[in-house]
Amino acid sequence: MSRPALHRQAFPPNRGKQAILSALIVYLVYAVLALDVSMARIVTGIGNAAHFFDRMFPPNTDPSKLALIWDGMKQSLQIAILSTVVGLSLSLPIGLISARNIAPAWLGGPARVLVMICRSFHPLIVAILFVKAVGFGVLAGALALVVATVGFVAKLFAEIVEEISPKQVEAVRATGASTLSVLLIGVLPQVLPRFAGLSAYQLDSNLRNSTIVGIVGGGGIGAMLFTASQRFDYDVVLTIILIIIATIMTLEFVTARIRKILL
Amino acid sequence: MSDIPLSAAPSAAQHWKRHSPLQSALRTGITVVIVAAVVWSLRTIEIIPEFLYDAPAQTMDLFARMWPLDWAFFPTDIFPALIETINIAALGTVLAIVMALPLSFLAARNVTRSPVARWIAQFLFVSSRSVNSLIWALLFVAIFGPGALAGVLSIAFRSIGFVGRLFGEAVEDAHPGPVEALTAAGAGTMSVLVKGYWPQVQPAFWSIVLLRWDINVRESAVLGLVGAGGIGVALDAAISNLYWDQAGLVLLTIFGVVWISEFVTSRVRARII
Structure with missing residues (x-):
């Protein structure tokens, strides 16, 4: 006979799911780094965008x-x-x-x-x-x-x-x-x-x-x-x-x- | 649903018709329009007979030039481009989710009461879907220059409409019971969304995300044709140089990746839904 648990957790954590989600997050961080986008590039890009819209309209x-x-x-x-x-x-x-x-x-x-x-x-x-x-x-x-x-x-x-x-x-x-x-x-x-x-x-x-x-x-x-x-x-x-x-x-x-x- | 008369021996007084006169007139009209559209398209399409006679020979020539495949090209050019393609698809999908989730709650009738807000969200979805991802890519290449960043953004912007519309519909289908219970208990808006709606729409969410990711893998493979990074760049280079043995290898790689992603999505879908 096993002793009845006093504090049964209502929603036990799903370890497998947590592992998959963490792996996914690690991969996404790697993917962002692999994109090799510098802040400077984005700033230039936003500057370009203004110029771009200017020429578009x-x-x-x-x-x-x-x-x-x-x-x-x-x-x-x-x-x-x-x-x-x-x-x-x-x-x-x-x-x-x-x-x-x-x-x-x-x-x-x-x-x-x-x-x-x-x-x-x-x-x-x-x-x-x-x-x-x-x-x-x-x-x-x-x-x-x-x-x-x-x-x-x-x-x-x-x-x-x-x-x-x-x-x-x-x-x-x-x-x-x-x-x-x-x-x-x-x-x-x-x-x-x-x-x-x-x-x-x-x-x-x-x-x-x-x-x-x-x-x-x-x-x-x-x-x-x-x-x-x-x-x-x-x-x-x-x-x-x-x-x-x-x-x-x-x-x-x-x-x-x-x-x-x-x- | 069928055209079979209901009575076994129709008398003159009982003459069953499926459609009212207006309906049948409309149906005839539509048929005429469709036929006219096809005839119009056929009359103006230009077919150059010499090219057509030549087609079997050209196709044979294409495969002959593709064989044997240039395997030396794989580790140097294709593999890095392939990884970039997969990254573009994944990041684009995630970015699309981040932007589409709030919008889809905004578009759902049972969450947002204001018709103006709903209309704005719907408008954003429609504009996102109406522009092909290649066209989005042209725009982002113009802004951020050639490269994977433009690819990620174009995949993301094209996917917002798809994810947002389908997820918004899933939210609208959610059962109001848990939501009302939470509201009655005095839960805040955030708690209602997370504990009332999210558990109900979670399966739909994952299935929509998987579906879109699968589509995005295919799309990110061609973005390189307009300079937005990924394996399409390798394909474009190979074709421009007429190195069909390299192009053939790229096509084979894309085929393999698409096949694997379809296999993965069907497996994951069977597991979580």
Whole structure:
């Protein structure tokens, strides 16, 4: 018989958690030191910032510049639209195949590996590879975002499909329906609303990324933004950023409304 | 949720329709707009056929140039850059948390009563999210010069909106019971936040942080392309010099790191949530 403890602690300290947290803090201190940032650098930086904002304002509203910027933005929009449409039409079958409850392992395994590879690289890196493969321009950027779309939408779509209720699928199968009918009548109606939600999210995300693929030659406004910032034309940079933000916010608003109407 | 008629034998009097006329008109309108947008994009996209025919050959050429990988490049250039990338991701995430936590309490309807304060917090989140981290990096490189500091700041500023919005929603979902009990006992604001809200939102907090850290590892790998430090600098240098064997090794390293970080996050998530 053990003696009952007189002063039992209500919340005993969690040693493991404390150890992990201390290790984390030690690492963060090391990381800050490894950054090698001197106070002088920060002070200069803040001085620079004043100069920087001074050159940024007012934003450049020269009509010829605006026309150029609008051209770039138009390209970015086109990249976003095309990559979303193509990417989604690929993600639907790939996502279905990667779901563990739909396809056999010999088909699902390779599909999941493909999706994982698509997810591993930032769209900008994929864009570099496509620029090498198909040359500078909109096509390279759009292909890179198709890869990003498959990596994100197919993965989440597969997870959604794995959560469906098996009852409807079994009911359809019990009538002797073909595999295609089981998919169309038993599976898809359960998951399409959430697929639509993912699609709207991905369109926004593709628009954000289509504004930067230009940095590596993938078309769109990014090239202009990068050049303007390297030439210290900060008033143009500000105009471009404001236009990007306005476009993204407008599109986000529109997709939210469309989702409400469609669902 | 389906288009199948409800009655087995619909009579003329019973004609079921899923959507009201206005709804179906709106849906048709949206379909038309989407098709028009796709057609518009397709018509103006420039595809140079010569480049396209050339693509398989170019791709083969790319892989041929990448092989064999230049392993000598790893200890001298890639490894230090890799450590810097990981540091940028970690510090950026921590800095984002520090800035986003107070803001997310400010944005939560059940904590902050003032609509103006909530609106300000929401506005900051939206602006942070609308600007891509590469664009943030361009700005910070202009201010602080090329290097990891610009990278940390751009990761942090891009993450504020993400962490703040999701954590703010988690706070709004918190159960009011413990909070009311503490308030009734006369606890101060700080105690209410720490003892009333924090234990409830802690799992959500760690899951959001892990998710963002995972994203930040990927993003900090490309920040170097605009000069904001990390392994992207090595990638940029290799590609500019057309040393594809070095670029291939950088890509392989990034692939490995992303894979490890995904593995770590899924393990940690399974443990703590």
